[in-house]
Amino acid sequence: xxxxxxxxxxxxxxxxxxxxxEAAGGYEGLRAALKMTPDDVIKAVIDSGxxxxxxxGFPTGRKWSLTDRKSPGQRYFIVNADEMEPxxxxxxxxxxxxxxxxxxxxxxxxxxxxxxxxxxxxxYEYTEAAxxxxxxxxxxxxxxxxxxxxxxxxxxxxxxxxxxxxxYECGEETALMNALEGKRANPRSKPPYPASKGFRMRPxxxxxxxxxxxxxxxxxxxxxxxxxxxxxxGGAGTKLYGISGRVKNxxxxxxxxxTPLKEIIxxxxxxxxxxxxxxxxxxxxxxxxxxxxxNLNVPMDFDTVSKIGSRMGTGCVTVFDDTxxxxxxxxxxxxxxxxxxxxxxxxxxxxxxxxxxILQRIEAGVAxxxxxxxxxxxxxxxxxxxxxxxxxxxxxxVRSMLRLFKDEVEEHIKLKRCPCLN
Amino acid sequence: xxxxSEDRIKELREYVSSLxxxxxxxxxxxxxxxxxxxxxxxxxxxxxxxxxxxxxxxxEELATFYNLIFRRPVGRKVIFVCDSISCWVMGxxxxxxxxxxxxxxxxxxxxxxxxxxxxxxxxxxxxxxxPAMLVGDKLYGNLTPERIDEILEKER
Numbered sequence: 001x002x003x004x005x006x007x008x009x010x011x012x013x014x015x016x017x018x019x020x021x022e023a024a025g026g027y028e029g030l031r032a033a034l035k036m037t038p039d040d041v042i043k044a045v046i047d048s049g050x051x052x053x054x055x056x057g058f059p060t061g062r063k064w065s066l067t068d069r070k071s072p073g074q075r076y077f078i079v080n081a082d083e084m085e086p087x088x089x090x091x092x093x094x095x096x097x098x099x100x101x102x103x104x105x106x107x108x109x110x111x112x113x114x115x116x117x118x119x120x121x122x123x124y125e126y127t128e129a130a131x132x133x134x135x136x137x138x139x140x141x142x143x144x145x146x147x148x149x150x151x152x153x154x155x156x157x158x159x160x161x162x163x164x165x166x167x168y169e170c171g172e173e174t175a176l177m178n179a180l181e182g183k184r185a186n187p188r189s190k191p192p193y194p195a196s197k198g199f200r201m202r203p204x205x206x207x208x209x210x211x212x213x214x215x216x217x218x219x220x221x222x223x224x225x226x227x228x229x230x231x232x233x234g235g236a237g238t239k240l241y242g243i244s245g246r247v248k249n250x251x252x253x254x255x256x257x258x259t260p261l262k263e264i265i266x267x268x269x270x271x272x273x274x275x276x277x278x279x280x281x282x283x284x285x286x287x288x289x290x291x292x293x294x295n296l297n298v299p300m301d302f303d304t305v306s307k308i309g310s311r312m313g314t315g316c317v318t319v320f321d322d323t324x325x326x327x328x329x330x331x332x333x334x335x336x337x338x339x340x341x342x343x344x345x346x347x348x349x350x351x352x353x354x355x356x357x358i359l360q361r362i363e364a365g366v367a368x369x370x371x372x373x374x375x376x377x378x379x380x381x382x383x384x385x386x387x388x389x390x391x392x393x394x395x396x397x398v399r400s401m402l403r404l405f406k407d408e409v410e411e412h413i414k415l416k417r418c419p420c421l422n
Numbered sequence: 423x424x425x426x427s428e429d430r431i432k433e434l435r436e437y438v439s440s441l442x443x444x445x446x447x448x449x450x451x452x453x454x455x456x457x458x459x460x461x462x463x464x465x466x467x468x469x470x471x472x473x474x475x476x477x478x479x480x481x482e483e484l485a486t487f488y489n490l491i492f493r494r495p496v497g498r499k500v501i502f503v504c505d506s507i508s509c510w511v512m513g514x515x516x517x518x519x520x521x522x523x524x525x526x527x528x529x530x531x532x533x534x535x536x537x538x539x540x541x542x543x544x545x546x547x548x549x550x551x552x553p554a555m556l557v558g559d560k561l562y563g564n565l566t567p568e569r570i571d572e573i574l575e576k577e578r
Contacts, residue, residue, distance in 0.1 A: 085545070087506070087507050087508045087545065124453070124490050125543070125546055125547075164449065165449050165489075166488045166490035181443065181445065182446045182447070182484070183445070244508040244550055250549070250550040250551075318549065319511070320511060333507055336505075336507070336544055339544070342487075
């Protein structure tokens with residue numbers, strides 16, 4: 001029987017208190033970690049196979065081992081809780097329901113990377129989550145989990161919650177560091193990498209909220225044991241999967257990593273609402289390429305979803321039903337990316353509105369067939385020439401539409417109207 | 423219009439001067455000034471710059487970047503309607519039209535009684551209860567035209 005880890009305190013329907021968190025084994029991971037060497041903590045995370053839950057899937061243990069732990073002076077660990085990927089609502093739940101789990105994860109992560117100061121960077125709209133975290137930080141301070149010489153280990157760490165003020169680009173790790181420094185959240189060029197010169201030009205490690213929340217469980221269970229919780233051989237641990245759209249039971253589910261997409265939609269999501277059928281889905285946010293019904297058996301994990309030409313992203317699935325026009329869906333996506341472009345580089349700032357415009361022309365029935373080539377070429381140019389990863393994420397789903405829904409797109413042009421509107 | 427009190431300004435100055443990097447407090451200061459003044463007026467931006475000890479242009483540079491810092495007056499509550507993909511699937515476009523009609527305003531405008539400003543916002547992370555919107559800092563999901571009417575009544 002599958003035992004939930006990340007979600008086991010969610011049943012309160014409110015932030016679990018320190019007492020409740022500890023009663024369920026909370027802060028045991030921190031106690032155990034502080035008795036280990038930082039290298040052993042990193043090794044456990046490497047053994048666990050944990051990969052970044054923000055969407056990129058970079059191996060967490062490897063990221064930590066890259067952090068410059070030798071140079072004298074302050075180091076930082078930042079939790080990226082700026083959850084703004086459309087369709088994604090997993091970190092909100094984590095922070096609103098079990099804020100101590102994120103804090104414990106941050107403390108262990110800080111210990112492993114020798115960071116004396118931790119930040120939780122949260123979007124301003126997540127008021128409840130920010131309050132929950134701020135309360136939990138106070139509770140943890142009172143209990144001696146945060147501050148000087150934590151539990152007599154000699155390790156000291158302070159934690160601050162930073163409430164941001166909007167803009168998707170803040171979730172890009174180097175832009176986030178600029179934001180935290182009180183600058184415009186434009187991305188920085190790499191190198192230097194945050195591992196050597198990040199926040200305040202000091203060694204900085206940054207991970208998504210779900211990633212750090214996994215860490216206490218990895219330490220408690222042991223990396224190799226946590227790894228075996230996955231649904232298939234190549235996977236690791238458990239994962240928060242979300243599902244939204246016209247399914248019977250939209251929501252968030254903690255499942256073995258690599259649970260087939262079909263099972264997430266049909267078993268946990270309850271299948272399609274009556275009167276609607278499944279057309280396609282975005283597997284993990286607005287920047288992940290479309291998946292069609294023929295690929296629904298794919299295990300939801302980074303490499304497996306990449307193999308079928310998409311990306312797992314955040315693992316929060318948005319389902320398109322048979323009433324959704326795929327061109328209009330992409331127009332909606334591009335509306336988001338065009339508005340949220342930080343403006344730093346030209347391909348993104350000026351290219352995305354151009355893509356948006358062509359999509360609008362297709363939908364309105366005024367586009368010519370050869371504009372599809374122009375659209376594809378522009379997506380390619382934006383993909384290859386933008387400064388950070390967000391513009392590729394903006395055009396990737398559009399390119400998948402051109403691949404997978406060529407007929408539907410061309411029908412718009414042939415009929416000179418949207419075939420989905422009667 | 424409410425102003426930051428002399429005492430509060432003194433407190434904030436002391437806090438900022440205790441920081442190694444005063445600029446890092448700018449977002450917090452802008453939030454507080456906005457809550458006090460209603461929006462980040464020129465006067466509020468100047469107050470923030472003065473407290474942080476930075477040129478006003480530095481505050482302006484940040485304020486114009488962040489979509490949740492308002493450089494123009496807004497209503498007592500801002501209604502942020504999620505217009506991202508999951509809410510779009512669940513019929514957000516019709517609800518937006520309904521809101522516009524009910525409030526008698528277009529996107530970016532404020533109702534004549536000064537109660538509400540209507541703005542779109544990117545995904546609110548409430549996709550499981552889509553369509554969703556924020557009124558002030560309160561999140562509402564599973565929206566229908568009827569429910570929107572009730573919410574407007576309650577929040578006005």
